[in-house]
Amino acid sequence: MIELLTIPYSPWSEKARWALDHHGVRYQEVEYQPMLGEPALRKRLGKWRGKISVPLLVKADGTIEDSFAIAQYAEQIGSSPTPLFPEDAIEKIVGWNEQSEIAMRAGRAMVTVRTMQDPQARAEAMPPLPAPLSGLLKRPLTSFGAAYLRRKYKYSSSLESHTEALAQVLANVRAVLSDGRAYVLGKNFSYADICVATSLQCVRPVTDEFIKLRPATRKAWSDEALASQFDDLLGWRDQLYESQRLS
Numbered sequence: 001m002i003e004l005l006t007i008p009y010s011p012w013s014e015k016a017r018w019a020l021d022h023h024g025v026r027y028q029e030v031e032y033q034p035m036l037g038e039p040a041l042r043k044r045l046g047k048w049r050g051k052i053s054v055p056l057l058v059k060a061d062g063t064i065e066d067s068f069a070i071a072q073y074a075e076q077i078g079s080s081p082t083p084l085f086p087e088d089a090i091e092k093i094v095g096w097n098e099q100s101e102i103a104m105r106a107g108r109a110m111v112t113v114r115t116m117q118d119p120q121a122r123a124e125a126m127p128p129l130p131a132p133l134s135g136l137l138k139r140p141l142t143s144f145g146a147a148y149l150r151r152k153y154k155y156s157s158s159l160e161s162h163t164e165a166l167a168q169v170l171a172n173v174r175a176v177l178s179d180g181r182a183y184v185l186g187k188n189f190s191y192a193d194i195c196v197a198t199s200l201q202c203v204r205p206v207t208d209e210f211i212k213l214r215p216a217t218r219k220a221w222s223d224e225a226l227a228s229q230f231d232d233l234l235g236w237r238d239q240l241y242e243s244q245r246l247s
């Protein structure tokens with residue numbers, strides 16, 4: 001069976017899961033532990049250099065790394081009569097995927113900063129370790145983790161520019177939906193909707209029914225100012241989850 005390696009709460013992983021679920025593709029989800037899981041994954045893939053990221057789909061004849069490519073694979077082998085990538089809209093969808101990359105990268109930086117500022121959220125972010133180890137390693141692991149993320153994604157701890165980048169993407173979404181259309185591309189649900197809906201995860205997360213988050217983590221994933229500024233988009237997103245998020 002196909003395996004999908006994910007960080008379960010990551011919006012990038014959710015993009016891939018949603019596309020696979022939409023098309024009724026069967027897969028086994030395997031949780032990837034950021035940082036700690038990297039050596040084992042490199043060994044498994046035989047990839048010793050370069051970036052490694054999840055979601056990552058592992059099938060009998062190879063792997064697919066990147067949520068967009070995984071969604072296209074789902075479209076290729078899937079069974080839903082509603083395409084996620086209608087032929088006449090590919091360019092637009094690529095554009096929305098790029099917008100969601102900008103939003104999610106900004107959101108990841110914001111969430112990381114908020115997590116580091118809240119001891120409870122930091123504790124919830126700790127990987128599961130046997131009790132004596134977890135007590136001993138708590139502090140070094142979390143500060144090492146923060147430094148690792150800063151180095152990896154090259155961001156500073158200033159929130160302002162990230163907030164602006166995310167707000168700009170959301171303003172672009174609002175402009176498109178302002179004519180009352182149900183979906184980003186118009187009448188039909190597509191991967192563009194998945195891109196936009198998952199980007200809103202770092203403004204206010206969807207309920208635990210869809211993505212489970214512990215309480216302090218949920219708070220770190222919420223940006224109250226942006227959430228009230230873009231409440232209309234969150235309402236649209238919640239409705240989309242109710243009507244389209246099959247699993």
Ligand SMILES: N[C@@H](CCC(=O)N[C@@H](CS)C(=O)NCC(=O)O)C(=O)O
Nearest residue numbers: 010012034035053054055066067068
């Ligand atoms: N463009 C990639 C980006 C995915 C991505 O950035 N994944 C991050 C997690 S959110 C990752 O795998 N990081 C590896 C790590 O933290 O060890 C996609 O769409 O799949």
